[in-house]
Amino acid sequence: MAKLDWIREELKELKEKGLYVTIRKLESSQGPWVVVDGKRVLNMCSNNYLGLAAHPKIKEAAIRAILDYGVGAGAVRTIAGTMELHVELEEKLAKFKKREAAILFQSGYNANLGALSALLTKKDNGVFISEELNHASIIDGMRLSGAPKVIYKHLDMEDLKKRLEENKDKEKKIIVSDGVFSMDGDLAPVPEMAELAEQYDAMLYIDDAHGEGVLGDSGRGIVDHFKLHDKVDFEMGTLSKAFGVIGGYVAGPEEAIEYLRQRGRPFLFSSAPNPPDVAAAIAAVEILQKSDELVRKLWDNTHFLQNGLRDLGYDLGNTKHPITPVMLYDEKTAQEFSRRLYDEYNIFAQAIVYPTVPLGTARIRLEPSAAHSKEDLQYVLDAFEDLGKKTGFLK
Ligand code: PMP
Structure with a gap:
């Protein structure tokens, strides 16, 4: 044609x-x-860092979930109801990450899309302060939000400070960064970022897609690696890399996570993760918690x-x-x-x-x-x- x-x-x-x-x-x-x-x-x-994608315990968990719950989640959770497996995984992830709560998405991409577009909108007097080499899903989440963004240079804390200073009068500021940069394997300087976030009253959002299962105590991720759980507002993660399955999540303060359940677009408009995937992810977290x-x-x-x-x-x-x-x-x-x-x-x-x-x-x-x-x-x-x-x- x-x-x-x-x-x-x-x-x-x-x-x-x-x-x-x-x-x-x-x-x-x-x-x-x-x-x-x-x-x-x-x-x-x-990115199957721990070899969990075909681990016998994870395969068994997925098969058992199919027999108990079937293969489909039916629809989005606000319509067809949350399956107990979804709640169990969210609670397990929150505990594993040492955070109050977690919300599950269909992928890491959707987690960034849903959370960033809900946390700041174009109606707010706010700005994203985004690291130069951030992952495409962060960039797309900020685009969907429609809020303005400024970019600071890769790992450059002087530049981050400068951008915060320029935007200090904005009501809402979100510093957003990959924790581990996927093309180089270098780490964001989260302690310095947390200090600046505190100084300028900015929220701090870290994408831990490559950190979990790899860094920190038993693979709890980059925030645990630096022991900064109370200084980083949001930790986004994926279940598709070290966890070996599929799915994504955001962990953080209880009320903020509840807000994402009300406002996160992929949570509200795309069907929930399927039972075998959720059960497999639960098994992956359990493996890491045990050893x-x-x-x-x-x-x-x-x-x-x-x-x-x-x-x-x-x-x-x-x-x-x-x-x-x-x-x-x-x-x-x-x-x-x-x-x-x-x-x-x-x-x-x-x-x-x-x-x-x-x-x-x-x-x-x-x-x-x-x-x-x-x-x-x-x-x-x-x-x-x-x-x-x-x-x-x-x-
Ligand atoms: N953030 C980063 C830094 C990633 O590398 C990826 C995966 N390429 C994602 C988010 C998206 O995760 P998922 O594959 O679960 O959608």
């Missing part, structure tokens, strides 16, 4: 500019090794991989997290590494290039998990040594 011709043109242009994303098809469950198009490859690009064994394994694997790569001569930037950016700088080199790792070494590892990261900072982003063995990671190190030499990247 001629009226849709522009779509073909757009797709062609994406391909010509090298911005077209090819999506690989997995024929197995998520895990350290996956089958892609009939080929068994070492998976180094999933920090998987979190310790993840860190042990992270140190092994990152020390090995640094010893080979690779630059890993400023990561303080299992997110491991192997800096190759040049876009074509990064694409070539990713392709050859896959074709010649059976390693599935993603090249991250412009526009996701600035030009000239292309990289392979590796993500070790608790489910990898030391042999798996040694195999990655050997491949990076071999390929680095073959391409002339390592001298």
Whole structure:
């Protein structure tokens, strides 16, 4: 149809500019090794940090929930009612995060969308003060709100202070930031941010998508890592990364969470998470509450991989997290590494290039998990040594 011709043109242009994303098809469950198009490859690009996505206890919990509650939640909770599983998960998450309450959303994306657009609207005399490298879901949440935003430079507390000072007369100010930055693995300086929030009477909202299950006591996240539970107003999280399932949530003060139940648009206008997903997430929280064994394994694997790569001569930037950016700088080199790792070494590892990261900072982003063995990671190190030499990247 001629009226849709522009779509073909757009797709062609994406391909010509090298911005077209090819999506690989997995024929197995998520895990350290996956089958892609009939080929068994070492998976180094999933956020399944603790290996919970196919953990037997979690699978069992999901199956049991299907037998007890079925597969669908029926509708949104304000219409079809909250299932007891939803309430149980919210209570478990609040307890795990050491917060008064939590509200569950269908995804982390929806959690940011719902919370940010409800906490500040264009009718308020207010402003978002947003970190330069915030995740797209934060940006979309602020857009949906329609309230103005100002951006401060990445990790730059002088700049944050300057923006707060410029906006000090606004009635509502929300400082919003990723806790862990997903392309670099660097951490937001939450203690300094909390001090500034207090000084300027601003709310503080931290996206802990990559922090939970990884940082803090038993994976309680970045706020627990810094022990700042009473200084950070809102902690947003996802159930799709370390927890291995799907869903998102916001934890914080009881009344504020109740307010989000009344005003959070994805909570009010999109159907509730399904029973097997909710039960699986409950099981994931329970696993972390019982033992920090998987979190310790993840860190042990992270140190092994990152020390090995640094010893080979690779630059890993400023990561303080299992997110491991192997800096190759040049876009074509990064694409070539990713392709050859896959074709010649059976390693599935993603090249991250412009526009996701600035030009000239292309990289392979590796993500070790608790489910990898030391042999798996040694195999990655050997491949990076071999390929680095073959391409002339390592001298
Ligand atoms: N925030 C950050 C920082 C993320 O990396 C992601 C996932 N890419 C999200 C939010 C969205 O989470 P979800 O995948 O659960 O929608």
